[in-house]
Amino acid sequence: MISRQDPHAPRPAQRGAFLRAAGFLKTHPILLHLGLILAWLLLWRLSALMQYAPHASLWFPPAGLSFAALLLIGWRAVPALMLCGVGATFWIDRIYQSHTPWRELLLTGVIFGVAHCASYGIGAGLLRRIIRRSTLHSLPGIIIAFLVLGCLAALSAAWSGVESLRVAGLLAASANHGLWLPWWVGDMAGVLVLTPLFLALISQLFPQIESWFGGLQFQVQPQHRWPYAGKLLVSVVLLSALMLTAAHFRQPEIAFGTFFLILPQMWVVYTETPFRSALSIAIFSTALALWVEILGLIDQALVYQFAICVIAANTYFGLAVPVLLARNRKLSEMAFQDALTGACSKSHFFEDGERALIEARKYRLPATLIVLDIDRFKRINDEYDHAVGDQALIRVAETVRAHLRAADVFGRFGGDEFMLLLPGIGLQQALAAADRLRLHLQRTEAPGTSQTLSASFGVVELARGESTMQAFKRADRLLLQAKRDGRNRIGSAVPETTE
Structure with a gap:
C-alpha cells in the first residue's frame, strides 16, 4: 500500500527548522530570557499607546505573555519578568517626567514586579497542575480553569499593582478606588486574548507541549491564506463600521453592538485551525483597542474591554466543539465497531x-x-x-x-x-x-x-x-x-x- 503524506502536516524542512531553533534556545537560556524581556517591553509600550487613564490601558498584552511564560517556563521566568517590571517603572518615569529618585523607582519596580509575578505565577502554577492531572477528554474543563484562573490572577495583579504604586507614593490613596477595575479588566483582556496565542507560537518550537492542549492542534498548517484573510477582513470591516458609527453619533448604547461581532469570530473558529482562530481574536482585539484610542471612545472603554473578554472566552469554547465532536465520533465508532478487526460490535x-x-x-x-x-x-x-x-x-x-x-x-x-x-x-x-x-x-x-x-x-x-x-x-x-x-x-x- 502506498502511503500518502498528510497535506496538513508540517513539512520536514519546517519541522527541522523548528527543532533546531528549539535546541538552540534550550542550550542558550540567556537568549530565551532576553527574547522574553524584549517582547514584554515591546508589548508594554504598545499597551501604553492605548492608555486611557494613568496606569490603565484598554488592554494589557504583557499580562498574557507573563501568564504564558510562567505557565511554560515556571518560576525560571521570574528574573526576566522582574527586570521587565523595573524597566517599565523607569520608563513610566521618563514618560510622565516625574523625576522620581532612582532608588524610589527601583523600589517601586521591585514591588510591582513581585506583585505581577506572584499573581500570575500562582495562577499559572495552579493551571499547570490542573492540566497535568487532566485527561485527554477534559478540554472544556481546562478552558474553564484557564478562564477562571486567568481572571483571578489578573484581579490579584491589578489590586496588588495599585497597592504597590500607592505604597511607593506614586499614586494617591483616593485613586485606588477608581483605578483597580480598569486595570483588572485590561489585564484580564490581555491574559484571555493573548495567552493561547503565545502558547501556540511557543509550541512551534517546543512541539511536546502541544499535549497540554487537550486535543487542540496548534501547529501551523499549510492551508490557503486568502479565504482566511477574507474572513479577517469581514471581521475588521464590521468592527470599523461599528466604531465609526459610535464615534459619529456618540450614543453609549452603540458600544454594546461590539458583542454581536462574536459572529464573524465564530465563523473563523468553525472553519479555520486553532492557531488561526487564536491569531484572529488577537488581531480583532488589537484593532478594537486602536479604534478606541484613535476615535477617543474612552467613555465606553469598560464596555469594549468586557466585549474583548467575552468574545475571547466564546472563541475558546468554540475551539472545543470540533474536538468534542471528533471524540464523540470516535466513541461512536468504538461502540458500533470492533476496534481490532473493523467488524461490527x-x-x-x-x-x-x-x-x-x-x-x-x-x-x-x-x-x-x-x-x-x-x-x-x-x-x-x-x-x-x-x-x-x-x-x-x-x-x-x-x-x-x-x-x-x-x-x-x-x-x-x-x-x-x-x-x-x-x-x-x-x-x-x-x-x-x-x-x-x-x-x-x-x-x-x-x-x-x-x-x-x-x-x-x-x-x-x-x-x-x-x-x-x-x-x-x-x-x-x-x-x-x-x-x-x-x-x-x-x-x-x-x-x-x-x-
Missing part, C-alpha cells in the same frame, strides 16, 4: 441484523446466519503471543470481508468468534459461501508463523418470526458440534418454526 451486529432481517422479510426473501470460530486459536496465542493472535484475527476478518456483499452484515461476537447475516440468501447458498470461506482460510497463514488457519462453522436459515439472537443460539450449537466432529467443518440444520 456484538450489540451493533444484532441491531443491524434485525433491520436487515425486517427488510428481507418485507420482500419475502430468506436470510441465513453464519457463525465461525477459528480452530485452535488458543494454541496460536500460547505458542507465539497475543500480538500474533491479534494479527490472525485481523487476517480472518479481512478474508471474510473480501467475500461480503453490500447487504451482508459482518460482526465479531467476541474472542475468535465471528458472525455473518446474509439477507436474501437461502441455506444452500449460505452453505456454499461458508465452504468457500473455509477453503480460503485453509490457504491463509497466521501472520508471523508458518501455521495455516482453519475455522469451524455453524449455518442456519432463519425461520419465520425468529430473531437473529435466537438464530445465533442455534448456529452456535451447530458450531460446537462441528468442533467436536473434528474442526474445519460446517454444521447446518433446517429452519425451525417459531410461530
Whole structure:
C-alpha cells in the first residue's frame, strides 16, 4: 500500500527548522530570557499607546505573555519578568517626567514586579497542575480553569499593582478606588486574548507541549491564506463600521453592538485551525483597542474591554466543539465497531441484523446466519503471543470481508468468534459461501508463523418470526458440534418454526 503524506502536516524542512531553533534556545537560556524581556517591553509600550487613564490601558498584552511564560517556563521566568517590571517603572518615569529618585523607582519596580509575578505565577502554577492531572477528554474543563484562573490572577495583579504604586507614593490613596477595575479588566483582556496565542507560537518550537492542549492542534498548517484573510477582513470591516458609527453619533448604547461581532469570530473558529482562530481574536482585539484610542471612545472603554473578554472566552469554547465532536465520533465508532478487526460490535451486529432481517422479510426473501470460530486459536496465542493472535484475527476478518456483499452484515461476537447475516440468501447458498470461506482460510497463514488457519462453522436459515439472537443460539450449537466432529467443518440444520 502506498502511503500518502498528510497535506496538513508540517513539512520536514519546517519541522527541522523548528527543532533546531528549539535546541538552540534550550542550550542558550540567556537568549530565551532576553527574547522574553524584549517582547514584554515591546508589548508594554504598545499597551501604553492605548492608555486611557494613568496606569490603565484598554488592554494589557504583557499580562498574557507573563501568564504564558510562567505557565511554560515556571518560576525560571521570574528574573526576566522582574527586570521587565523595573524597566517599565523607569520608563513610566521618563514618560510622565516625574523625576522620581532612582532608588524610589527601583523600589517601586521591585514591588510591582513581585506583585505581577506572584499573581500570575500562582495562577499559572495552579493551571499547570490542573492540566497535568487532566485527561485527554477534559478540554472544556481546562478552558474553564484557564478562564477562571486567568481572571483571578489578573484581579490579584491589578489590586496588588495599585497597592504597590500607592505604597511607593506614586499614586494617591483616593485613586485606588477608581483605578483597580480598569486595570483588572485590561489585564484580564490581555491574559484571555493573548495567552493561547503565545502558547501556540511557543509550541512551534517546543512541539511536546502541544499535549497540554487537550486535543487542540496548534501547529501551523499549510492551508490557503486568502479565504482566511477574507474572513479577517469581514471581521475588521464590521468592527470599523461599528466604531465609526459610535464615534459619529456618540450614543453609549452603540458600544454594546461590539458583542454581536462574536459572529464573524465564530465563523473563523468553525472553519479555520486553532492557531488561526487564536491569531484572529488577537488581531480583532488589537484593532478594537486602536479604534478606541484613535476615535477617543474612552467613555465606553469598560464596555469594549468586557466585549474583548467575552468574545475571547466564546472563541475558546468554540475551539472545543470540533474536538468534542471528533471524540464523540470516535466513541461512536468504538461502540458500533470492533476496534481490532473493523467488524461490527456484538450489540451493533444484532441491531443491524434485525433491520436487515425486517427488510428481507418485507420482500419475502430468506436470510441465513453464519457463525465461525477459528480452530485452535488458543494454541496460536500460547505458542507465539497475543500480538500474533491479534494479527490472525485481523487476517480472518479481512478474508471474510473480501467475500461480503453490500447487504451482508459482518460482526465479531467476541474472542475468535465471528458472525455473518446474509439477507436474501437461502441455506444452500449460505452453505456454499461458508465452504468457500473455509477453503480460503485453509490457504491463509497466521501472520508471523508458518501455521495455516482453519475455522469451524455453524449455518442456519432463519425461520419465520425468529430473531437473529435466537438464530445465533442455534448456529452456535451447530458450531460446537462441528468442533467436536473434528474442526474445519460446517454444521447446518433446517429452519425451525417459531410461530
